[in-house]
Amino acid sequence: MLRTEPFDSVHLISMNGLPKRKDRFTENHIRFQAYGVKVGIEAEKQSHLKEIYSRLGRVFTGGLKPASESEIEYRFFVKRTRCGVYELYRNDEKTIEESDKEIFFDSVESQIRVTIAEFAREKVFLHAGVIGWKGRAIIIPATSYSGKTTLVAELAKKGALYYSDEYAILDADGNVEPFPKWLSLRGIIDDYTQLECSVESLGGVSGTETIPVKMILIARYDKKKKSPQKWRPKRLSGGQGMMEILPHTLPIRNKPEFVLKVLNKLVSRAIIVKTVRGEAKEFAETLLNFFEHNTDCNNP
């Protein structure tokens, strides 16, 4: 196994086999693997690679492993046209065309991340927030703009371990691994612009161990809703829970058999609850109380 190295201070991917740090950008490509997916990125300009490195560093906080040229499965190529339009190609097919630099590089990072999530070996990526509490996880599958990150951040502030605000990564047994990317918080500048920050900057701590999932929360935010003192969410059966989770499951079309086996293990060991929730700050407390009393938190 090759050693995984963390990102350095400027979020550059440090990889065995690549030129030493001072020479790292003399070549306009990088090759790496994440979750068994081998990715190559090429760019006409080194500055473009730096932009991508910087963003990947906030996502894959544990670093990446090197891959050789012959292993590459997914090739990305970044170029800028004479008209100033940025373009991304994946395996020779143009997938992004954008004139705004920030939006473009955010989208490139997103596409690389989605590719890894979709084709990861022996893992199932769900689009979900995840926290750990006393050795057990709550996962919160949800679409964007549903307040997922806000809720995860509030739970982290209350002492829950931060696992992810983006992906629940399930292993073959249905347990969840940490993916502690920087949190993408909205509502600071406006409702749409995301600000990236580490969980530590919010006073939280990241989880480091793979843990069993004991609760799946399907929650819709309604700002008018108040958290009741006694919260009685609707319980779902395993099948109903699967139907709620599937729309957030990245590799379902690619490897349905494996995905359904893993999700079956997941839903058979966790309680699945569906609710409308109010403000995250208030709801976080209610949720942790409910979790304590409805799962065997003290016996992982």
Next chain:
Amino acid sequence: MNNSQQRPVARKEGLVIQEMRDEVLVFDTETNKAHCLNETAAFVWKSCNGTNSVADITRSFGNQSGKPVDENLVWLAIEQLNENNLLAENLQANFNGQSRREVIKKIGLAAVIALPIVSSLVAPTAALAVTCTGTQNSPCTGNNGNAGRCCGGNCCEGQAFNCRNNACG
């Protein structure tokens, strides 16, 4: 052949089947649709082997549940299995002149057994399952529907690339 003697056959090709405690999850790889069959629908579907008649399935379900079962309950399941392309051959449900609504009302009032339910959804592409940045009419990236990171059922389209509703190809 009268209605009761028809012998439905469950479709197996192109399906990934996940048995659960009381339900069955079926993923259709041809349409990328997922179907959740509740206990009643699952029992009927699993009994559709081309040998069992509708009358046989009704009897067998009654024996298994220990309660009397109306044959129309089985037909309700078959109707939904048919609609969701989960039978190998098309089989039209016949409620002996009654409407579906009348049958559900009649069975629902009398039954202690859950009505058959097949719930379905289309599984998203990986790109649609993840974070989005664009709401309706906001700028987006990408030159094909799902790559534009649009939210809430919007897709990226047009020369100017905007997130638009019902634009998902």
